[in-house]
Amino acid sequence: MNCLECDAKISAPKDALPGEIVTCPDCGASFELYKEGENLQIRPAQVEGEDWGE
């Protein structure tokens, strides 16, 4: 997978799950993993909401 911002290569951990956040090692942008067919893809991660937390 390539970063949607800077095109650097992003690799997901082996045990990655849809909904997990990955960060581009080059530019630091955050992306959410989602499943497309059998493969994991990335899309821009949601920005922290005011109601997020414990």
Add this chain to the structure above:
Amino acid sequence: MFYDMIRWEEKALVEAAKRKNIDLRLEDARERFFDVTGNDLPDLGDIILQRCVSFFRSIHLTAFLEEKGYKVVNGFHQSIVSGNKLYTSLALVKNGIPTPRTMLSFTSEASFKALDKMGYPAVLKPTMGSWGRLLAMLKDNESAESIFEDRESMYPLYQVYYLQERVKRPPRDIRSFVIGDRVVAAIYRVSNGHWKTNTALGAKAENCPITKELEDLSLRAARAIGEGIYGVDCMESPEGLQVHEVNSTIEFKNTVPATGVDIPGMIMDYLSDKAAR
């Protein structure tokens, strides 16, 4: 398990379920719709763990699920009360649990009157919110004036003034973890120089012994909200421990390595027991 983001905690819960041969199904709350008026209910297993990071998503979904007969942890009442600092304070006071002196007001004028009575310094907190967001230290009349002016141009929730005395405490607080009727772990959240002690803001987690006082107080605080899974926040005041928050949908990424306690495994055990009840 309903979720809207997979964090360290959700992965640890998945791993714990695998270890314990528990059939844990992952449901992304954002991908489903829920038929409020219909009766065609999906099979969602024996018990549901609510792990949505969005509070509004979490309480609306839990309201639906519980009303339709599903067992949900934490329940709707517990989530509503623990998700609002005022409701939590009221439950703590009602149950005689030591908590910092707190005032409620709805205008800056009334807030100044409250502060005249309570004294400075004080802390202004949004009644809903986490991770130390938008907490303000009111050192004196002038700083309060500036902060109230900001609040007056913000979303109406921020014009609910929840004012709390600034407790004289060491530069740390205590987070204890309650699962059902057990206090399973506790950490000190040691400030990194900031007056807030949220680990989300860089406070360091260190193992904290579970003393009898901490255990009793944590269990009483949890019972005041209702049975469930909680992170109980306490401060070491000169008069003894005081509870200032009870948190639902707990995070334990920093606590597991600091204490060596298998919190995700214990959550799975608790859910298995509760599902069988």
